[in-house]
Amino acid sequence: MRPLLARITVLVSGAAILVVETLATRLVAPYVGLTLESTTAVIGVALAGIAAGAALGGRWADLVPPRRVATLGLALGGLGVLAVRPVVRLLGPVFGAGPGVRCAHRRPRAGRSTGNLGPHGMSWAR
Numbered sequence: 001m002r003p004l005l006a007r008i009t010v011l012v013s014g015a016a017i018l019v020v021e022t023l024a025t026r027l028v029a030p031y032v033g034l035t036l037e038s039t040t041a042v043i044g045v046a047l048a049g050i051a052a053g054a055a056l057g058g059r060w061a062d063l064v065p066p067r068r069v070a071t072l073g074l075a076l077g078g079l080g081v082l083a084v085r086p087v088v089r090l091l092g093p094v095f096g097a098g099p100g101v102r103c104a105h106r107r108p109r110a111g112r113s114t115g116n117l118g119p120h121g122m123s124w125a126r
Contacts, residue, residue: 006070013074020081021046027088031096053077 024042025034032038053073060069 009070009074013077016081017046017050020084024084027085028092031088031092033096 021042024046025039028038028042057069057073
């Protein structure tokens with residue numbers, strides 16, 4: 001693989017990971033809420049995936065041609081991204097109420113009127 005093509009591939013895949021992090025946060029928010037903890041967990045999982053991919057990819061690149069490893073890694077990563085939405089829709093209700101359900105356990109914070117909408121357009125329950 002040419003060095004320029006490799007650099008462009010790394011740049012584009014890194015940008016794609018940032019987009020996936022943002023989308024993952026939005027996908028899990030209806031189930032676990034949009035909190036600092038959920039956002040931190042999404043970023044942590046993404047960074048762990050990057051680290052695991054770099055470690056495994058580096059080891060495999062020593063055994064087989066690096067171009068084949070990069071192609072396989074990007075293809076598997078793309079398939080994994082495509083599987084995220086069905087997995088979240090399947091497992092999300094296990095962890096929370098889900099989209100379209102009022103959040104009765106949440107209370108308005110100080111400075112907000114009860115007429116405002118809460119996260120994700122849901123009205124605050126009294």
